[in-house]
Amino acid sequence: MHHPTTGVPARAATRSGGIGEDGAVRTVEEHQAAVSGLLSPLPVEEVPLAAAAGRVLARDLPARVSLPGFDNSAMDGYAARHAEVGTATAETPVQLPVAADLPAGRTDVPPLLPGTVHRIMTGAPVPDGADVIVPVERTDAGTDVVTITSAPSAGTHLRHAGEDIQAGDLAMPAGTALGAAQLGLAAAVGYDTVPVRRRPRVLVLSTGSELVEPGLPLQPGQIYESNSVLLAAAVTEAGGEARTLHFVPDDIEQFLTTVRAELPDADLLVTSGGVSAGAYEVVKDAFAGLGTVEFGKVAMQPGGPQGAGTVDGVPVITLPGNPVSSFVSFEVFVRPALRRALGHASPERLRTTARLTAPLRSPAGRRQFLRGRFDGEVVDQVGGPGSHLVAHLARANCLVVVPEDVTDLPEGAQVTVVLIEGALQ
Structure with missing residues (x-):
């Protein structure tokens, strides 16, 4: 078996199979498949173009009109017959009467009579009979009679009907992410609304009795709650609508009651936190008793403890509580699953290869996701592998992927980098 994220054979000692209490460890791909399988494609809705930025096209979009819709001028100048202006030079210019003005948007375009221009x-319809546009820079810009001092070859500066796209041709396939250019095309080929998949409604829950709302005073042993902010922003960036559920009690019964009351709208x-092997793991203790959520280990670092399943029929993905583990x-797991449910043709992050600026070590049997700074050719590791290093995470623009069977990489080694920012900063 080969991992699509690394292209190298998986370490044979990594156990595959279920995620549970029997000690079995899932591969990254196995848990990705389990998480993705929880989410079905979202319903389709029609939205106005003004509200469609960032959405995903749910159906193929054929062009309703050709682009251009008619032969038009690519320059400001004079529509002419090349046979009448092709010999013009500065020493022997050609003078012709200007028979009509054709601004962009004119619909009653008279044909070009012989001996006139x-x-x-730019953008105005080309009159019948014209086979060249003489740019105004090659003339004296006359309005009654124009003096032409040179002319381009026949066919120059003409945009022909349908040369961009023909009516009925596929303008954009389903799965296209709708950015500025795509929305511009949709409008240009005649659409005022587009079919898109509804945004997923994601309930984000961060647990831990040590957590305090940012801005309030901290007592000894307390920390500010940041995971719900981090995850809600990640959900939004992935195309979802996030709603946070704050400071749910660590009591199992109260936890289940509070969470279940919110699930019908999600x-x-x-969730983040409460899924490790120790005591006081409220998420694991509460959901494991329902028998519909499985918990266990995935062969990766950070982010080993994971859980996935359903509660009251709603998909549930439980992430570790350390911020870097939660983010990774x-x-x-979650981002590509959300994007598949949204219908993205390419749900995965962009990835490339880069050279390490320093050697690194990685534990055997676990795929390592290190924070890095990529400049287009080389990548610097940002901070250590610790799952609590939030400041280092904020300075990273990529994840460096080290395969399970690699323990040492020298300076200059080629590694896979996943662009978590989508662009260099």
Whole structure:
């Protein structure tokens, strides 16, 4: 078996199979498949173009009109017959009367009579009979009679009907992410609304009795709650609508009561914390008793403890509580699953290869996701592998992927990098 994220054979000692209490460890791909399988494609809705930025096209979009819709001018100048202006030079210019003005948007375009030209603006329809546009820079810009001092070859500066796209041709396939250029095309081929998949409604829950709302005073042993902010932003960036559920009690019964009251309005519940092997793991203790959520280990670092399943029929993905583990787990498992449910043709992050600027070590049998800074050619590791290093995470623009069977890499080694920012900063 080969891992699509690394292209190298998996370490044979990594056990595959279920995720549970029997000691079995899932591979990254196995848990990705389990998480993705929880989420069905979202319903389709029609939205106005003004509200469609960042959405995903749910159906193929054929062009309703050709682009251009008619032969038009690519320059400001004069529509002419090349046979009448092709010999013009500065020493022997050609003078012709200007029979008509053709601004962009004119619909009653008279044909070009022999021995005349039409003054024409960029985008205006080309009159019948014209086979060249003489740019205004090659003339004296006359309005009644124009003096032409040179002319381009026949066919120059003409945009022909349908040369961009023909009516009925596929303008954009289903799965296209709708950015500025794509929305511009949709409008240009005649659409005022587009079919998109509804945004997933994601309930984000961060647990831990040590957590305090940012801005309040901290007592000894307390920390500010940041995971719900981090995960809600990640959900939004992935195309979802996030709603946070704050400071749910660590009591199992109260926890279940509070969470279940919120689930009917959610397509997915994402939790962070409370899933490790120790005591006081409220998420694991509460959901494991329902028999519909499985907990266990995935052969990766950070982010080993994971859980996935359903509660009251709603998909649930439980992530570790350390911020870096939570972020990496979201990137590896939740983000691509959300984007598949949204219908993205390419749900995965962009990735490339880079050279290490320093050697690194990695534990055997676990795929390592290290924070890095990529400049287009080389990558610097940002901070250590610790799952609590939030400041280092904030300075990273990529994840460096080290395969399970690699323990040492020298300076200059080629590694896979996943671009978590989508662009260099």
